[in-house]
Amino acid sequence: MYQARRIARSEYVPIRNLRYHVQVWGTPSAQSVPLVLVHGWMDVAASYQFVVDALAQDHFIIAPDWRGFGKTASGGADNYWFPDYLADLDFLLDHYAPADGPHPQVNLVGHSMGGNVVMHYAGVRPERIRRLVNLEGFGLPASPPSDAPGRYAKWMDELKKLHRGEMDLHPYDAPQGVARRLMKTNPRLSEDKAHWLARHWATQDLNGQWRIQGEPAHKLSNANIYRAEEVRALYQRLSMPVLAVEAADNSLDAWWKGRYTLAEYHARLQDIANVEVARIEEAGHMMHHDQPEVLAALIERFIA
Numbered sequence: 001m002y003q004a005r006r007i008a009r010s011e012y013v014p015i016r017n018l019r020y021h022v023q024v025w026g027t028p029s030a031q032s033v034p035l036v037l038v039h040g041w042m043d044v045a046a047s048y049q050f051v052v053d054a055l056a057q058d059h060f061i062i063a064p065d066w067r068g069f070g071k072t073a074s075g076g077a078d079n080y081w082f083p084d085y086l087a088d089l090d091f092l093l094d095h096y097a098p099a100d101g102p103h104p105q106v107n108l109v110g111h112s113m114g115g116n117v118v119m120h121y122a123g124v125r126p127e128r129i130r131r132l133v134n135l136e137g138f139g140l141p142a143s144p145p146s147d148a149p150g151r152y153a154k155w156m157d158e159l160k161k162l163h164r165g166e167m168d169l170h171p172y173d174a175p176q177g178v179a180r181r182l183m184k185t186n187p188r189l190s191e192d193k194a195h196w197l198a199r200h201w202a203t204q205d206l207n208g209q210w211r212i213q214g215e216p217a218h219k220l221s222n223a224n225i226y227r228a229e230e231v232r233a234l235y236q237r238l239s240m241p242v243l244a245v246e247a248a249d250n251s252l253d254a255w256w257k258g259r260y261t262l263a264e265y266h267a268r269l270q271d272i273a274n275v276e277v278a279r280i281e282e283a284g285h286m287m288h289h290d291q292p293e294v295l296a297a298l299i300e301r302f303i304a
Helices: 045-054 082-096 113-124 145-163 175-185 191-201 228-235 251-256 262-269 292-303
Strands: 009-015 018-025 035-038 061-064 106-111 129-135 202-204 210-212 242-247 275-280
Touching: 009 082, 018 045, 018 082, 035 045, 035 082, 035 113, 045 061, 045 191, 045 292, 061 082, 082 113, 106 113, 113 129, 113 228, 129 292, 175 191, 175 210, 191 202, 228 262, 242 292, 251 262, 262 275, 275 292
Parallel strands: 035 061, 035 106, 106 129, 129 242, 242 275
Antiparallel strands: 009 018, 018 061, 202 210
């Protein structure tokens, strides 16, 4: 099994009536700007361990489990709204990097869903972010208003399935099964890292089965259509330097089959005043697992 080089500690922060679990590496310092790492959909904060271990320097690192993921409870929610992630992040920064403290700004990194969160948040609170790193937070295809009735209907139908137990996540008899699932989803993931991740990605229930630490409600379609114009308005407010990191494997083609392309994403990035695009070879969407050393070097160079 993979052996972590830098050991995280768990902290629990009260955020909006939830007990937010946060992984913390290092200690706060007057000389060190906090580095905040936020994970993606059906992932957990511990997933950044390989990148943290690959960093050349010591940093004060903060990585939350989003609501309903990892060790952060859902609060009984049966669906999730994107603005909640923005507000949760705002409260988190108030706790670890208060506006009247020594470091009112942070270096902020987000992967996938978390990449979309940080891009939106930085458009709302640009004064809180010193440097922004987006790891394949591509956004979604633009949806016309005519899609709204069907989207609401789909959302309500899926809510009924959720409450009937039809969207529950598959349990595993042992962590080895979780590790095999991780390697099937990402063929580049090495066996030692898969077995390490399995015990952070899943937990054992009272019946001895291992269950993914992600609420089934995260599988629901969003009730709201994706308004690309709003997203671009947020991008136009990004006043800090932005690093957009992509993997050599083009995930957008596989996901959207031409409905949304890398070229369209790059066109949206042109709304950002100061943006750099970087590419990691021999990596897929889970680049923080596939090439943690390369990613760590990119992040440290950018925030230096």
